Every structure is written in structure tokens, then in C-alpha cells.
Amino acid sequence: MISRNSKSFSLSCRVNGSELEREIPSSRSLLDFIREDLGLKGTKEGCGEGECGACMVLVDGLAVNSCLMMAVQLQGKELVTIEGIKGKDGGLHSLQKTFLAEGAVQCGFCTPGLIIASEALLRRKPDATLEDIKLELTGNLCRCTGYEKVLSAVEKARRK
Amino acid sequence: MKLCEFIRPATLAQARASLRKLGPKGMPLAGGTALHFMPGKTPVSAVDLTGLALSYIRQKGNFFEIGAATPLSDIQRYRSPRWAMHEICRRISTHQIRNVSTIGGNICRVFPWADLPVVLLAMNARMVIYSGKAKEMGADEYFSSQPARLFRNGDLLTAVKIPVLKAQHGFGSVKATRNAAAFSMVTIAALLELKDGRIAAARVAAGSAIPFPKRLRSVEAALLGKEPSSETFRAAAALAGTDAKWCKQEGMSAEYVAGLAEVSIVDALERAAEFARGRTA
Ligand SMILES: Cc1cc2nc3c(=O)[nH]c(=O)nc-3n(C[C@H](O)[C@H](O)[C@H](O)COP(=O)(O)OP(=O)(O)OC[C@H]3O[C@@H](n4cnc5c(N)ncnc54)[C@H](O)[C@@H]3O)c2cc1C
Ligand code: FES
Ligand code: FES
Numbered sequence A: 001m002i003s004r005n006s007k008s009f010s011l012s013c014r015v016n017g018s019e020l021e022r023e024i025p026s027s028r029s030l031l032d033f034i035r036e037d038l039g040l041k042g043t044k045e046g047c048g049e050g051e052c053g054a055c056m057v058l059v060d061g062l063a064v065n066s067c068l069m070m071a072v073q074l075q076g077k078e079l080v081t082i083e084g085i086k087g088k089d090g091g092l093h094s095l096q097k098t099f100l101a102e103g104a105v106q107c108g109f110c111t112p113g114l115i116i117a118s119e120a121l122l123r124r125k126p127d128a129t130l131e132d133i134k135l136e137l138t139g140n141l142c143r144c145t146g147y148e149k150v151l152s153a154v155e156k157a158r159r160k
Numbered sequence B: 001m002k003l004c005e006f007i008r009p010a011t012l013a014q015a016r017a018s019l020r021k022l023g024p025k026g027m028p029l030a031g032g033t034a035l036h037f038m039p040g041k042t043p044v045s046a047v048d049l050t051g052l053a054l055s056y057i058r059q060k061g062n063f064f065e066i067g068a069a070t071p072l073s074d075i076q077r078y079r080s081p082r083w084a085m086h087e088i089c090r091r092i093s094t095h096q097i098r099n100v101s102t103i104g105g106n107i108c109r110v111f112p113w114a115d116l117p118v119v120l121l122a123m124n125a126r127m128v129i130y131s132g133k134a135k136e137m138g139a140d141e142y143f144s145s146q147p148a149r150l151f152r153n154g155d156l157l158t159a160v161k162i163p164v165l166k167a168q169h170g171f172g173s174v175k176a177t178r179n180a181a182a183f184s185m186v187t188i189a190a191l192l193e194l195k196d197g198r199i200a201a202a203r204v205a206a207g208s209a210i211p212f213p214k215r216l217r218s219v220e221a222a223l224l225g226k227e228p229s230s231e232t233f234r235a236a237a238a239l240a241g242t243d244a245k246w247c248k249q250e251g252m253s254a255e256y257v258a259g260l261a262e263v264s265i266v267d268a269l270e271r272a273a274e275f276a277r278g279r280t281a
Helices: A030-037 A094-102 A111-124 A130-139 A148-158 B012-025 B072-077 B085-089 B103-108 B116-123 B147-151 B217-223 B230-237 B254-280
Strands: A008-015 A018-025 A056-059 A062-065 A078-080 B003-007 B026-029 B044-048 B057-060 B063-067 B126-130 B134-138 B156-163 B169-176 B186-195 B198-207
Touching: A018 A030, A056 A111, A062 A111, A094 A111, A094 A148, A111 A130, A111 A148, A130 A148, B012 B026, B012 B044, B012 B156, B072 B085, B072 B103, B085 B116, B085 B169, B103 B116, B103 B147, B103 B156, B116 B156, B116 B169, B116 B186, B116 B198, B147 B156, B169 B254, B186 B254, B198 B217, B198 B254, B217 B230, B230 B254
Parallel strands: A008 A078, B003 B044, B026 B044
Antiparallel strands: A008 A018, A056 A062, A056 A078, B057 B063, B063 B156, B126 B134, B126 B156, B169 B186, B186 B198
């Protein structure tokens, strides 16, 4: 929703590898900007208050909850959404492959957030232990899988 | 809270000037993760503090100096032999929130669940405030009531100075939660100074289960001159009710919270003593 008394802001940033310049209302949340303005619907809204992790994206390589950030905070930064997560050959990323192979996806609502959080961890710590993976995924709620398959999917992706 | 404007000053002086000009319509913005905790229908003009080189951790003399806009994840990852701040930071919310939330945001407007004020009170930290020039304020004065009072006229927190622990010092903190990322039910932090096998000085602070973080002065007094044993810690913790009126919380009676607080005080003191012994050995 655009607040009537909100001044616009000239945002310039990178989104999934491309430069982007856009006038946006200062009141825009990063999540609304991604879903409504950019039309990138892979990023989900669950709780809207930093509890579930469905809205996770990478900003300058760090996983963040887009529901808790304002779009203006992206100024000069690099955003990667789930649509920007790809394998080196442009196909599925190793995490996406292992999530499929392990049956770590059921309804799929939490999956973009889980892939983003796992990708942030494996970039930072390619040899992450199971304990590291559990700690990193504390901010991602999944109501379907029971987490075991998610954990083994991330462990398997680590070895690839 | 909604934003109606986003201002990106290049210097601290510009940030302060903008805030002074904006008056009550202006708000310093660090990570911005507290925006949705702050009710308020009138949109505010946010003055961004993240481009002012306030994100750093360095050891300078007898202090570790942490820039006010340093994210909690950086504090969690920092290591040094006499450093204990990572312990509490890894217990604050989730990794993704710690990537954005800053130490300044946690202590300039203290929410009931804030953990860092408790630790900074116990550690006797010093806050550096910019009001055209830098001035320092000790933790006791800074946390004597809501610190937001100090920032209404455009002044800004620029750094937090944490005393480097000496060989005879020990620090311990305990955060009791229902699950790994939950808000605290009670947070306790304790700093002990040992001399000739006895407690020469103690600072013990509590938060979350009381209206505002504070030191537990009766507990501290009961520790002085004693041997750092479990009996000493239990006897001192039993006095916590003199200092703090424990509040009931969701699913927990006030009596339960008082019991939980006592156990947590003993645990924090045990950890502090262990830490000190490790250093003196
Ligand atoms: C879901 C969730 C769970 C959380 N759980 C916990 C928890 O268990 N324990 C805990 O301690 N914290 C917790 N937090 C973090 C805490 O509630 C705040 O959101 C966070 O500390 C704010 O940091 P920030 O950098 O985002 O500050 P901001 O949101 O940018 O600012 C917060 C306030 O501080 C002011 N401010 C910021 N920096 C300065 C400065 N340098 N000078 C003057 N004023 C300043 C702002 O004007 C604002 O009033 C949680 C947050 C979320 C979203
Ligand atoms: S929608 Fe952002 S954490 Fe739930
Ligand atoms: S697969 Fe349904 S919530 Fe995780």
C-alpha cells in the first residue's frame, strides 16, 4: 500500500545480477517491492514479522527477512531472490536438486526461504556441520516436512 | 511505524542536523528491524545511520569499542581472548535478524525482551553519545530509564565501549527461552572479580522478566568477600526478590518466573566463576 504522504526515493541497486533504477515510495517494504513491484513471487509472505523465514532473500550475500526491511534500505546493494538462485549451467542449483531428491519439499511454501538460508550458510561455510545447518535454519519454519529431509538435503548439497 | 522519507546523510554532523531540523517527525534508522514493534500512525522521516562508518569492532587500550551500527552477527563472530559478547549475541533471535539488527538499535530504544542492556549493565560498559562532540555515559546512568530519552534532540549513539576482562574477571550470561529463537523468559548476566580465592567485586543484572533491565544489588552485596561456591551463589540468588519484582508471563505464574530467575542467576554466576578460574589458572 502506498502511503499518500510518502515521498518517493530514487532507488538504484542490483537485482538478480541486473542493474535496477526505480522511483519507489519510501514506505515500501522490501517484501512488497519484490513481490508487487518486481513481480518476483517466489519470495513468500508468511508471518510478516520476522518469525517464519518464508520471505528470506540475500542482500549483499547475507540472508535477511525481507518483511523486516524497507525497500529503500537496498540502496547501492545487491539483492538475490530465489529466482536468482541457479546452478553454474543455468539449470537447478545443487540445493534445489538435493531438496527434490531428498523429498524435502511438500507444499513448498517455506522452500524458497530454506534454500536462501542454506545458500547463505554454504557460501560462508562450505564445510558446515549438521549443527551449523540446524542453527542457521532456526529462522525457517516448515509445517510439512518435519525438517529431517531438509537437513539431509543441505548436508548432501554441501558435498557437491 | 511507517516511513514517509528516507534520508542518507554522509556524516554524523549531517545526520544530527537533519534530525534536529525534523524534530519529532525524524527518527534515526539502523537495521530497521524494530519498525514493526513501534506503533504510531504518523509516518516518520528516517535518517539512515548505516553509511556513517559506525560498523566496527576494535580493541583500544582497556576497552573493546563496538560501533553503534555494528550488526549483531559481526559481534557474534568476533573473537578475542578477553571477549565474551558473542555468547549472548548468538542467542538473540535468528541468524537472519542478527545480520541486520545492530547493537545501537538494541540499546537506544529498549524493548522488554532486549538482552544486550542486561549484559552491558553487568559488564559496566560505556556508551559514546554524539551531541556535536563525543561524550561518554556509564551503563548505570544510561540504563537508569528508557535510553530513547537521550536521543530526542538529534543526538546519536556512536559506540559502545566494553571493558577488556582482566585475568581475575569472569563473565557469564544465561537466557532462558522456550526454543532457540524465542524471546527471553529471563536473561541474567554476571561479572565477578576474584582476589585470593574470594569475590572482590560483582555486578549482576537481570532483564525480560522485570519491567526494565536492572542490577540486582542485594545479590551483588551478598557475594562480596565470599568464596565463589555453589552455596554462596544459591544464598545470594535467593535475595533476588528484594531487588526485582518478577512479572508473570504467558503460561507462567510470577512464582514460576521467580524460581526460573533464581536458577538462572546461579547458572550465570557458576559460568562467571568458571570463566575467571580458567583465566587465573
Ligand atoms: C522477530 C524478532 C525477534 C527478536 N528477538 C530479540 C530477542 O530475543 N532479544 C533481543 O535483544 N532482541 C531481539 N530482537 C531485536 C530487537 O527487538 C530490535 O528489533 C533490534 O535490536 C533493533 O535493532 P536495529 O538495528 O534494527 O534498530 P532500528 O530498528 O533501526 O532502531 C531501533 C530504535 O533505536 C533507534 N536507534 C538505532 N540506532 C541508533 C543510534 N545509533 N542512536 C540513536 N538512536 C538509534 C531508532 O531510532 C529506533 O528507535 C528481535 C527482533 C525481531 C524482529
Ligand atoms: S514473512 Fe518474513 S519472516 Fe515470516
Ligand atoms: S513444505 Fe510445506 S511448509 Fe515446508
